[in-house]
Amino acid sequence: MLDLLLASAELAIRVDVLVYTAGGLLLGMCVGAIPGLTTTAAMAILLPLSFFVEPIIGIPFLIGVYKGGIYGGSISAILISTPGTGASVATTFDGPHLVRQGKGRKALDMALYASVVGDFTSDCITIILIGPIAALALLLGPPELVPIILIALLIVIMVSSSSISRALAMALIGLLLASVGRDPIEFSSRLTFGLEQLEQGIPMLPMLVGLFAVPEIIRMIGASKLNRLVHRTVVDTGSRLTLKEFLNCARTIARSTMIGTVLGMIPGIGQPVAAFTGYAAAKRASKDPDSFGKGALEGIAAAEASNNAVNGPTLVPMLTLGIPGDKITALLMGAFIAHGLRPGPELFEEHGTLIMAMLLSMLFANILLLGVAKLFIPIISRLVKLSPSILAPMVLVLAFMGAYLYRSDPNDLYFLVAFGFLGIITKRFDYDVTPLVLGFIVAEPLEYAIGQTLSLAGPDLGSYLLGQRPVALTLFIILLTLLLWLILRKYIARSSTRLRI
Amino acid sequence: MTAGSTSLLAWGQFITGVAIVVALLFDQEKLNSTGQAFAAYKPWVFPLFCAMGLILIGGFELVTKTHVNPAKYDKPNVYSYRAGVGTFAIMLIFAASFEILGFVVSSFIAMTLLSVFAGARNWFQIFIFASLLPTLLYVLMVYIMGVSLPAGLDL
Numbered sequence: 001m002l003d004l005l006l007a008s009a010e011l012a013i014r015v016d017v018l019v020y021t022a023g024g025l026l027l028g029m030c031v032g033a034i035p036g037l038t039t040t041a042a043m044a045i046l047l048p049l050s051f052f053v054e055p056i057i058g059i060p061f062l063i064g065v066y067k068g069g070i071y072g073g074s075i076s077a078i079l080i081s082t083p084g085t086g087a088s089v090a091t092t093f094d095g096p097h098l099v100r101q102g103k104g105r106k107a108l109d110m111a112l113y114a115s116v117v118g119d120f121t122s123d124c125i126t127i128i129l130i131g132p133i134a135a136l137a138l139l140l141g142p143p144e145l146v147p148i149i150l151i152a153l154l155i156v157i158m159v160s161s162s163s164i165s166r167a168l169a170m171a172l173i174g175l176l177l178a179s180v181g182r183d184p185i186e187f188s189s190r191l192t193f194g195l196e197q198l199e200q201g202i203p204m205l206p207m208l209v210g211l212f213a214v215p216e217i218i219r220m221i222g223a224s225k226l227n228r229l230v231h232r233t234v235v236d237t238g239s240r241l242t243l244k245e246f247l248n249c250a251r252t253i254a255r256s257t258m259i260g261t262v263l264g265m266i267p268g269i270g271q272p273v274a275a276f277t278g279y280a281a282a283k284r285a286s287k288d289p290d291s292f293g294k295g296a297l298e299g300i301a302a303a304e305a306s307n308n309a310v311n312g313p314t315l316v317p318m319l320t321l322g323i324p325g326d327k328i329t330a331l332l333m334g335a336f337i338a339h340g341l342r343p344g345p346e347l348f349e350e351h352g353t354l355i356m357a358m359l360l361s362m363l364f365a366n367i368l369l370l371g372v373a374k375l376f377i378p379i380i381s382r383l384v385k386l387s388p389s390i391l392a393p394m395v396l397v398l399a400f401m402g403a404y405l406y407r408s409d410p411n412d413l414y415f416l417v418a419f420g421f422l423g424i425i426t427k428r429f430d431y432d433v434t435p436l437v438l439g440f441i442v443a444e445p446l447e448y449a450i451g452q453t454l455s456l457a458g459p460d461l462g463s464y465l466l467g468q469r470p471v472a473l474t475l476f477i478i479l480l481t482l483l484l485w486l487i488l489r490k491y492i493a494r495s496s497t498r499l500r501i
Numbered sequence: 502m503t504a505g506s507t508s509l510l511a512w513g514q515f516i517t518g519v520a521i522v523v524a525l526l527f528d529q530e531k532l533n534s535t536g537q538a539f540a541a542y543k544p545w546v547f548p549l550f551c552a553m554g555l556i557l558i559g560g561f562e563l564v565t566k567t568h569v570n571p572a573k574y575d576k577p578n579v580y581s582y583r584a585g586v587g588t589f590a591i592m593l594i595f596a597a598s599f600e601i602l603g604f605v606v607s608s609f610i611a612m613t614l615l616s617v618f619a620g621a622r623n624w625f626q627i628f629i630f631a632s633l634l635p636t637l638l639y640v641l642m643v644y645i646m647g648v649s650l651p652a653g654l655d656l
Binding site for chain 2: 185396
């Protein structure tokens with residue numbers, strides 16, 4: 001174990017790795033700070049850039065974008081009351097009040113320190129836990145993987161922002177889209193409708209760029225036409241945060257970090273939920289709950305520590321089981337696959353040193369974030385005023401370049417436009433694309449595991465599970481219980497309301 | 502958004518599911534005959550189940566009218582049809598001209614069109630921005646990172 005850690009640390013502290021990670025952090029912070037550009041869109045656009053370097057450089061670069069983006073969202077949330085990302089919505093409750101009180105600098109400092117502490121601690125927990133979880137995952141065979149993947153998909157559907165039926169429809173569309181082209185078992189061509197361009201299946205990257213970046217472009221254009229993006233000057237940011245003020249919030253930061261870490265391990269929960277939960281817990285535990293929402297530094301600390309604490313643990317199900325919990329981990333998983341590293345139980349066995357190095361680079365990224373943010377906050381604060389008429393064309397060119405670079409195939413640009421259309425339809429009609437992306441990514445391992453399970457089981461699947469695979473059987477029972485609860489919960493809620501009346 | 506457009510989406514799900522089932526049934530014989538590695542598994546089974554699920558959900562939404570909730574859509578709409586149609590037209594021009602005109606020229610055209618469409622009227626700023634960014638990206642990608650981007654006509 002020590003040898004593995006030392007070898008991984010040697011890789012993680014390479015100068016080029018640190019430079020790329022710092023570059024990713026800076027890019028992420030810029031993107032996160034600009035209202036109207038999401039971290040997900042930025043990750044999708046920058047994904048192809050990571051393909052042209054070694055995985056040990058490319059993946060930490062993307063992790064840098066991710067971490068920088070989540071932190072960057074708090075800058076615009078504090079300064080102009082506009083959350084740069086969904087993760088920083090809870091930061092808008094107190095940040096703008098502090099700016100109006102002349103304590104903007106304190107708020108930005110608190111957001112940075114709470115983010116770094118929360119993220120660093122949760123990354124340490126991730127590194128400690130991921131080894132045993134990966135070892136456990138190795139004991140799982142195809143019959144166990146099938147219900148695990150389905151349970152993860154079901155959880156993402158349940159916590160989706162759209163209705164259950166819509167989320168389910170999106171997951172099925174994702175599974176169907178992944179079925180186009182060659183099947184993973186027999187390699188026979190299906191659902192290509194005679195089109196040669198579909199033989200290799202639907203390219204993941206143009207799909208992701210189209211789904212995430214194109215709706216952002218149209219939103220920016222729409223907002224600029226409706227004059228919705230208000231440009232305000234950044235007010236005087238005031239004096240720095242003192243050590244005493246930081247220590248006063250230490251307990252809140254510790255609590256929020258734990259909340260974020262636990263919630264981060266559950267697929268589909270994500271930063272916004274963690275931030276709200278951390279904020280609510282801090283308010284409940286505070287001696288002065290009335291100050292929350294009126295400019296409490298504790299509120300900023302709670303929201304930022306919990307949303308950043310999600311970053312590391314979300315990678316646990318992705319790396320150990322090959323199940324991405326949200327859009328960003330789905331994009332990261334895309335990067336892993338593009339680098340020839342298929343996340344799943346065997347990943348640690350085959351590429352242990354590399355994966356541990358990537359995890360360690362997450363830790364170093366937190367320390368780098370401190371330096372990069374301290375240096376660039378004054379410049380990044382100005383980005384919140386960037387006009388959408390400049391931003392939208394910039395995103396368009398980067399999106400097209402990214403989609404083309406994936407395979408150097410001009411047809412991929414049409415895939416991008418088509419998925420952009422799907423993305424805008426889903427946004428317009430309140431369909432959440434997360435289940436679609438997750439469905440698309442897990443379809444291949446799911447279908448392969450189903451095929452293997454059927455082959456292993458022979459004609460009698462029931463007796464095979466009952467006699468030889470008790471863990472798989474238990475997981476299938478959990479899956480069925482979840483399904484039943486999903487179907488019957490409305491009726492249960494209705495009958496319990498009636499009983500109360 | 503109206504209830505009509507949401508029911509159109511439910512119909513869309515339903516019809517897509519039916520179309521995929523039909524396509525798979527037509528392909529079934531061909532798919533059955535390929536490969537024998539996993540005799541218990543046939544390549545059409547997985548998409549067939551997904552398509553049937555889509556039919557069921559579309560049908561459920563149409564029957565129960567759960568898709569009809571106009572009050573939910575009273576929020577202001579930044580995904581306007583005009584912004585959507587204009588941007589998609591520019592994107593299609595960009596995609597079509599990407600290889601023919603090359604990355605720099607096609608990006609210049611697309612950026613100029615989109616800036617104007619977004620309401621920018623400072624022509625000097627538009628020109629500088631639309632020419633500098635693609636050129637910088639091209640130099641960065643092709644000459645520094647060694648990646649290929651289309652140069653366009655005889656360049």
